[in-house]
Amino acid sequence: MSDLIASWVDGVPLKSVPVDDRGLQYGDGVFETILVRSGTARFLEAHMARLRRGLAVLGISFTDEAALRADVVEALRIAPSLAILKIIVTRGSRTVRGYAPRGEGAARRIAMLWETEAPAGVDQGVTVHVPAMRVSDSPRLAGIKHLNRLENVMAAAESLGGSAFETLLLDRREEVVSGAASNLFAVRGTNLLTPRLDRAGVAGIVRGVVLREAPRLGFAVTEQTLTLGDLIGADAVFLTNARIGVVPVRHVGEHPIRMSEIVMTLRTRIETLDA
């Protein structure tokens, strides 16, 4: 039983990919997780821009963006009122075995349409688990949404069986990076503070929307170092990602976190936007 509704590989309705795809062999590719709402792929241009940025970092030549956009249209045609459209672009199949990207064919695009539900009961604030796992510094890969996600998997696995909504990612300096599948902000007065993502983490699309919208709502935003202590002492903490939008945090581990109307103001504003 899977909640995968449909998938397309290079535009063809297919449920499988060639076994020699470098995405499977090495995680050699990037992806986007797009919320589809009432027939619209939300923040599509921002997702496309990040996809292009990631492909440039990996040196993957991708000339099929028009075809990818056609895949999106096709997915929207059959999507339920709420769905996740996940797009993967890999370096394609290997024609020569080995790490070096030598002699491979064209990049491969994969589109997957998944069922999803609106996150329930999150307005009252969620719990974020603090795992033992610490993530690596990888400045060359930081910010992009590449397919090497074992650290996210291992951190998220630590919260299984508990009631946490999300798992925190901390680096070895004990600095906050993000959630395993979200970005994180702390509120201090009318300032929104969020970690720089120059050593680890993914620069989320809704994070970018918050950075853009906050000044219009009268809030300042600063990218800066945050520790667990900074979260615990904050006026509020919230998570962002494409699926959940803006979600207030009520607990970080055992520590209660204050709630602020600022978070609901942001949540409401972001909910109204599609671009």
Place this chain on the structure above:
Amino acid sequence: MSDLIASWVDGVPLKSVPVDDRGLQYGDGVFETILVRSGTARFLEAHMARLRRGLAVLGISFTDEAALRADVVEALRIAPSLAILKIIVTRGSRTVRGYAPRGEGAARRIAMLWETEAPAGVDQGVTVHVPAMRVSDSPRLAGIKHLNRLENVMAAAESLGGSAFETLLLDRREEVVSGAASNLFAVRGTNLLTPRLDRAGVAGIVRGVVLREAPRLGFAVTEQTLTLGDLIGADAVFLTNARIGVVPVRHVGEHPIRMSEIVMTLRTRIETLDA
């Protein structure tokens, strides 16, 4: 054009894997690269042991080792006199979207048989490229052969177009980790020195065979920190992996490296072994 001869997915001759496989989605799995020579899968038990170790680190339950061994037998039946048998075991297909390994089905095993050739002309020593890329510390994942290999890809990509046989992996302390697809030793007198792999790198099977065989040949082996300067000042440097066995290094970047008969002694010894 691919040099993939055949592949099996969960024992079935198939050239593709389900699109929702967590190996593709997240690099959530491990692999082995086994040299098949004259109908024998060399060092098979060591490969199986490392596979089990990696699966344990990732918390992937894999109960099909007997079936995997049957896949190996099937591959050996059709393998040419020299081939690469690559085995991947992933956490299987996702039944629920998200990083946390929740509700997924059984682990999935993939066997691929690739054409290969004996490395030509390596007895005279090879060149190792020194890339700009520095690899991450990831102590939880160090040593195992997991599917998150973007750093290897990016380092190897830096040597494309040149004449280098291999690319060095260095960490941010400027300490040597390994080659992008090999392990590395320096010779000092009758001592063989090789980096510890507790923060990065893969504990190669032939590396393990060298650690085992060296004392029998009268050499001491020490796992210790090595810098570029240590390589340049060494009596000899050599690479190891399953495909190439033991290969002497003649240049590290622009720096000539001395050659030693010790390396050829090791190379010859290792060539005679299958287990």
